[in-house]
Amino acid sequence: MSGGLVIEGLAVTIAGRRVLGGPEGVSLAVGPGEILGLIGESGSGKSMTALAVSRLLPRGAVATGAARLDGRELMALSEREMCGVRGRDIGMIFQEPMTALNPLMPIGDQVAETARVHGGAWRAEAGRLARAALDRVGLGEIPASRFPHELSGGQRQRVGIAMAIALRPKLLIADEPTTALDVTSQARVLDLIRRLVREDGMGCLMITHDLAVVAEMADRLAIMTEGRIVETGPTASVLGAPIHSYTRALIEAATHRPAMPERARGAVLAEGKGLVRDHPAGPRRLLGGRARFHALKGVSFELAEGESLGLVGESGSGKSTLGRAVLGLERLRSGVVRIDGAEIGPHARMAPETRRAVQAVFQDPYGSFDPRHRVARLVAEPFHLVPGAPKGAARRRAVEEALGAVGLAASDAGKYIHEFSGGQRQRIAIARALITRPRLIVLDEAVSAVDARARARILDLLAELAGRFGLSYLFISHDLTVVRAITDRVMVMKAGEIVERGPTEAVLTRPAHPYTRALIAAAPRLETTR
Amino acid sequence: MIRYLATRGLSLALSLLVASLVIFLVLNVVPGDPARYMLGMNARPDTVAALRAELGLDQPAAARYLAWLGGMARGDFGTSYTYRTPVAGMILDRVGVSLPLALYALALSTAIAIPLGLFAAARRGRAADTGVMAATQLGIAVPNFWLAMLLVLVFAVRLRWFAAGGFPGWGAGILAGMKALTLPAIALAAPQAAILARVARAALIETLGEDFIRTARAKGLTGGQALTRHALRNAMIPVLTIIGLQFSFLLAGAIIIENVFFLPGLGRLVFQAISQRDLVVVQSVVMLLVCAVILVTFLVDIAYVLVDPRLRRT
Known part of the structure; x- marks a missing residue:
């Protein structure tokens, strides 16, 4: 057998239950200098495959089968021998750049540690090696004495990559390396990984849920679902002529366009005028207080009745702050937000009618519900905004109606939130937003943490609800594909200012501002031949 | 770092001042007469009067508090009533x-x-x-x-x-x-x-x-x-x-x-x-x-x- 990683019949069982591999086990090969994209939705077993190969499965999980790296059987190695393989022969990059580095250790020491634990390198030599690795990943300007909290997310992910490639391993395992990054940092990190793989001739197992991310960089793809590989092949043929129905469903979902109803723009429903929001930032100066960070620098906008307005930009651009301002949750330094002409804000006296008119759906389907309450109570929560809200049987009917509107069963009202998947939880969040019969829903990265197929269904649902209830949306997202699919107009935000706005299709096909052009260029695209 | 230490140091000094005030109030001001308490129920009035003079209890409370603080700052913690020796030396031992x-x-x-x-x-x-x-x-x-x-x-x-x-x-x-x-x-x-x-x-x-x-x-x-x-x-x-x-x-x-x-x-x-x-x-x-x-x-x-x-x- 040739070099690289060869996995044959790999299976993982936990407490006697097979959680990975199905009856015949997972089989894969990653040749030297090759990038294999391992694609699957959450829970498909793609990360577990990587952990099984590096023998880092949680305690209690038993792996069987074969995994050879350059002909050496990894499954037969002792733990001590395996420690010699990790870091030296197999480098690994993980998803969370914020937590994957030790917060108490300078980045240089963390990179140098890779060299030091594998012996041979003295402190000074390991330091030089670390510096060289940091230079290679494009952190030449950053002193090795910096701590992780002093770096941005993209820079931290580069530190993670430097640790993984410092000893020029034979195999690089990248588990969702860019999922937590902005599109522009994502594009740069993907470029970097591709360059390093080519330069060092290492094999790369690239694990992701995002077809568009691997479409441009993987040589071959393996599609995984329910712990099994259902299709493998060269990237172009898998994407261009998928054989398995699951692959087809994934591709369809990734490029899905919901049928937004054609609606006439009505009167202005929500508007902001000269919104300024700032926070103290940086050290206190001796005189004159602290420097201030401006999240919003005099933003004005209008959102019409029956309109779906997109808001895009990188993290830190102020788009979530603007979303919160529209919900009346931000203490503005100046400017005013009006819903239907009535001022809203933390200190404004708001009529119940205004309060109930705007509802929100946030990103995190796991953290945004109280796990101790049943769905019925969670969904009925916004009723406290409505004087004379229905009680008893009428309330129950309203909850069931809202659940029905988002495609859930009336019996789901009696369940707890942990019984639902991420996609179902976002539906419950939408049901909660619908219950007061609002006119505007602010959706802040509402589908970003949801798998492709569930996301496609939620977008369909939003399109349907918009027509049925005459809803307006403020749709905040970093994902241009989704924004293109669901919005009529779009605003592009950068550093607290709106740099471009207009009809979505026009802005995204003929961007005028250089920042919009950069965003579009950096966004990974999935172009299929169909 | 220096600012952090300075802030912490200041709040430390304030805590000490508040603590001293609370201790003083609890033991000296409320309720009753410390001299009578120290000497017990059967003390003769002239003994109590002598102790009151010795402890300076005839002075107003604020003056006594300041004198106590000032004494501590100089390392003078007063004289033990029972042992008749300076408290500072006893504590140090x-x-x-x-x-x-x-x-x-x-x-x-x-x-x-x-x-x-x-x-x-x-x-x-x-x-x-x-x-x-x-x-x-x-x-x-x-x-x-x-x-x-x-x-x-x-x-x-x-x-x-x-x-x-x-x-x-x-x-x-x-x-x-x-x-x-x-x-x-x-x-x-x-x-x-x-x-x-x-x-x-x-x-x-x-x-x-x-x-x-x-x-x-x-x-x-x-x-x-x-x-x-x-x-x-x-x-x-x-x-x-x-x-x-x-x-x-x-x-x-x-x-x-x-x-x-x-x-x-x-x-x-x-x-x-x-x-x-x-x-x-x-x-x-x-x-x-x-x-x-x-x-x-x-x-x-x-x-x-x-x-x-x-x-x-x-």
Whole structure:
């Protein structure tokens, strides 16, 4: 057998239950200098495959089968021998750049540690090696004495990559390396990984849920679902002529366009005028207080009745702050937000009618519900905004109606939130937003943490609800594909200012501002031949 | 960093001032007459009047408070009513026993607890971990005076390695002094070590679940290396908090142990002063202990900053 990683019949069982591999086990090969994209939705077993190969499965999980790296059987190695393989022969990059580095250790020491634990390198030599690795990943300007909290997310992910490639391993395992990054940092990190793989001739197992991310960089793809590989092949043929129905469903979902109803723009429903929001930032100066960070620098906008307005930009651009301002949750330094002409804000006296008119759906389907309450109570929560809200049987009917509107069963009202998947939880969040019969829903990265197929269904649902209830949306997202699919107009935000706005299709096909052009260029695209 | 220390130092000084005011008010102002209280029910009126004059109780409360503060600033803590000697000298002698004892016990407890916590965390969920946890449970449950008596029986009475009690004074040499403090320090340290080991274990296990531990393992560190090089320091914040609290307790809370071993420490001094109603001594010792607690809190705050670079910015 040739070099690289060869996995044959790999299976993982936990407490006697097979959680990975199905009856015949997972089989894969990653040749030297090759990038294999391992694609699957959450829970498909793609990360577990990587952990099984590096023998880092949680305690209690038993792996069987074969995994050879350059002909050496990894499954037969002792733990001590395996420690010699990790870091030296197999480098690994993980998803969370914020937590994957030790917060108490300078980045240089963390990179140098890779060299030091594998012996041979003295402190000074390991330091030089670390510096060289940091230079290679494009952190030449950053002193090795910096701590992780002093770096941005993209820079931290580069530190993670430097640790993984410092000893020029034979195999690089990248588990969702860019999922937590902005599109522009994502594009740069993907470029970097591709360059390093080519330069060092290492094999790369690239694990992701995002077809568009691997479409441009993987040589071959393996599609995984329910712990099994259902299709493998060269990237172009898998994407261009998928054989398995699951692959087809994934591709369809990734490029899905919901049928937004054609609606006439009505009167202005929500508007902001000269919104300024700032926070103290940086050290206190001796005189004159602290420097201030401006999240919003005099933003004005209008959102019409029956309109779906997109808001895009990188993290830190102020788009979530603007979303919160529209919900009346931000203490503005100046400017005013009006819903239907009535001022809203933390200190404004708001009529119940205004309060109930705007509802929100946030990103995190796991953290945004109280796990101790049943769905019925969670969904009925916004009723406290409505004087004379229905009680008893009428309330129950309203909850069931809202659940029905988002495609859930009336019996789901009696369940707890942990019984639902991420996609179902976002539906419950939408049901909660619908219950007061609002006119505007602010959706802040509402589908970003949801798998492709569930996301496609939620977008369909939003399109349907918009027509049925005459809803307006403020749709905040970093994902241009989704924004293109669901919005009529779009605003592009950068550093607290709106740099471009207009009809979505026009802005995204003929961007005028250089920042919009950069965003579009950096966004990974999935172009299929169909 | 400097700003942080300055802010902390200022709030420390304020806490001290508030504490002194509270102590003064509780002991001097409300309710009744301290002189009558100190002399008991059957005192003759002229004795009470003499003591009132001596304590300056005829002065207004504010003036007395300021005089007390000013005296302490000069190192004058007043004169003990029972012993007729300056309180400052008495306290200094006792601190010479209590402070080394507290430090000794703290060093022992930390030296036992951290390795024990590491050991249990590395073997979490296995028999060794369960054994250590059971032992610490016992260590917390056993009263330290009982342990002290057991130690005396075994090491002093039977083996005759140590004296059963008493303190020769530091004049007899450091080794002799340390030797006299060893059994009491062990008796004090055991329950503290048990608590600290459990805190360390819990903090370590929580840290071991962090992503950067997985990163460390991916670099090729063994489980043990990841534990000592990455988890230990990250688990130090809760451990430091407990160490700080324990030191304050050890300094003042050793009364029973000091009594078992006949040690002339602060705890015994307070105990005697209270039973003799010597308010001058009580007030000074309490103030001193408050000082010590606040100072230790300050030191723990500095230790946090040394451990965690993220705190250096603010």
